[in-house]
Structures are given as C-alpha cells and as structure tokens.
Amino acid sequence: EVEQLRADGVDKEVLREGTGPLPDFRDGTKVTFHYRTLRCEDEERPLDDSRARGKPMELIAGKKFKLPVWEAALRTMRPGERARFRCDTKHVLLYPLVSKSLRNIAAGKDPLEGQRHCCSMAQLHDHCSLGFPDLDELQKNPQPLTFDMEVLKVEAPGSYEQDPWAMTDEEKLQAVPQIHKQGNELYREGRVQEAASKYYDAIACLKNLQMK
Structure with missing residues (x-):
C-alpha cells in the first residue's frame, strides 16, 4: 500500500518503527493516533497538533472520513509507529474544513458550527470565512501538506463504544434515547459533569440529523 500511496502523490517517511504485524483494517476498525x-514549506510551525490539545484523534475505517488520505496513510502503519506523510494538494483540499471541525470539538463546541448556512463547496470557494485566519489563508491558497502521525492503538470492530460523531444516521437515531438515559442516570448519581457530556452528545446527534 505504500507503493500505491507514492504513485498517488503521497510520500511516507518512517520516523519510528511500530511493533507486531500490520493490523487488519477492516471497516469498523478504530485507530487512535x-x-x-x-x-511543506514550513515544518517548524504546525497548523494543528493533537498533542498540544491534550487529546488524540480517533478514526473509524470505512466511515467515509472527509480526508480519505488519513485513512489510506493509517492503513500502512503498525501500533507504536510514527511516520510523516507528504501529500499533494489534491489530497488536502478539504483539510481547512476538517481542521475547523476538529478545533471546534477540542473546544467543546458543535463540530458543524458555522456550516449551517454555508455549504462545503461555497467555503472552499471563499464565500465564507472559517473563523480561523490560518485556515482561511489555506483555503484561498491550497498547498501540499505534511502529516506527522503516531499510532497509539488499533481496536477491532465491536470491541469499543462508538463516539456519536462516528455513527451513521441510523445509528444516531437509535443511540439518542440510550445516551439520554445514560445522562439521566449519571445526573441522579450526582455526576453532573459526566451527565452534561452525555446530554451534549445527544443534542449533537440531533443537530447533525436535522441538517441532513
């Protein structure tokens, strides 16, 4: 798969070898990284850094993540491996939108905030600001990007609880009552902060469905 990436404009540089065999990345496999x-012209100042935010990224294979090159890159990595992927511009055109959503999630906001009245294509054509000057500049002037990635954990389908953002529409509909029930139970136990987090997840699911 590394050869396929290279042929498609993605160069991989291994910074630290991983351990064990290459995981079987079936659809539904969860990768934490x-x-x-x-x-590419300024590799000293990152646009985004999950370590600086204090929380790793999670991606579920086969969920049609908006940045397919991330899933393609992760499929070539072993647990514990760290590598850099230098990607041609064509692979990262949607990165400004993805970054905005991830920044909103890290700040405890709705990941779709600001996108209700402005479609993705309109944003890409500079009709809407993303609310971050560096991302606005990147969408005005698309360019190759480098992703420095470190795989922390790979979990097989069915061995973990899905986060709401990773669910399909049908899964969200089924999950909302259960998430709300979990929130009520936590509230009755006096675990208010945890209950609020569950209520937020339920509301986020409903908002996402309303925007379809």
Missing part, C-alpha cells in the same frame, strides 16, 4: 499538520 496523534497528528501534527505541517506546511
């Missing part, structure tokens, strides 16, 4: 996003 850290990442840094770098401009």
Whole structure:
C-alpha cells in the first residue's frame, strides 16, 4: 500500500518503527493516533497538533472520513509507529474544513458550527470565512501538506463504544434515547459533569440529523 500511496502523490517517511504485524483494517476498525499538520514549506510551525490539545484523534475505517488520505496513510502503519506523510494538494483540499471541525470539538463546541448556512463547496470557494485566519489563508491558497502521525492503538470492530460523531444516521437515531438515559442516570448519581457530556452528545446527534 505504500507503493500505491507514492504513485498517488503521497510520500511516507518512517520516523519510528511500530511493533507486531500490520493490523487488519477492516471497516469498523478504530485507530487512535496523534497528528501534527505541517506546511511543506514550513515544518517548524504546525497548523494543528493533537498533542498540544491534550487529546488524540480517533478514526473509524470505512466511515467515509472527509480526508480519505488519513485513512489510506493509517492503513500502512503498525501500533507504536510514527511516520510523516507528504501529500499533494489534491489530497488536502478539504483539510481547512476538517481542521475547523476538529478545533471546534477540542473546544467543546458543535463540530458543524458555522456550516449551517454555508455549504462545503461555497467555503472552499471563499464565500465564507472559517473563523480561523490560518485556515482561511489555506483555503484561498491550497498547498501540499505534511502529516506527522503516531499510532497509539488499533481496536477491532465491536470491541469499543462508538463516539456519536462516528455513527451513521441510523445509528444516531437509535443511540439518542440510550445516551439520554445514560445522562439521566449519571445526573441522579450526582455526576453532573459526566451527565452534561452525555446530554451534549445527544443534542449533537440531533443537530447533525436535522441538517441532513
């Protein structure tokens, strides 16, 4: 798969070898990883850094993540491996939108905030600001990007609880009552902060469905 990536404009540089065999990345496999996003012309100042935010990224294979090159890159990595992927511009055109959503999630906001009245294509054509000057500049002037990625954990389908953002529409509909029930139970136990987090997840699911 590394050869396929290279042929498609993605160069991989292994910074630290991983351990064990290459995981079987079936659809539904969950990968937890850290990442840094770098401009190829300026690799000292990252656009985004999950370590700096204190929380790694999670990606579920086969869920049609908006940045397919991330899933393609992760499929070539073993647990514990760290590598850099230098990607041609065609692979990262949607990165400004993805980054905005991830920044909103890290700040405890709705990941779709600001996209209700402005479609993705309109944003890409500079009709809407993303609310971050560096991302606005990147969408005005698309360029190759480098992703410095470190795989922390790989979990097989069915061995973990899905986060709401990773669910299909049908899964969200089924999950909302259960998430709300979990929130009520936590509230009755006096675990208010945890209950609030569950209520937020339920509301986020409903908002996402309403925007379809």
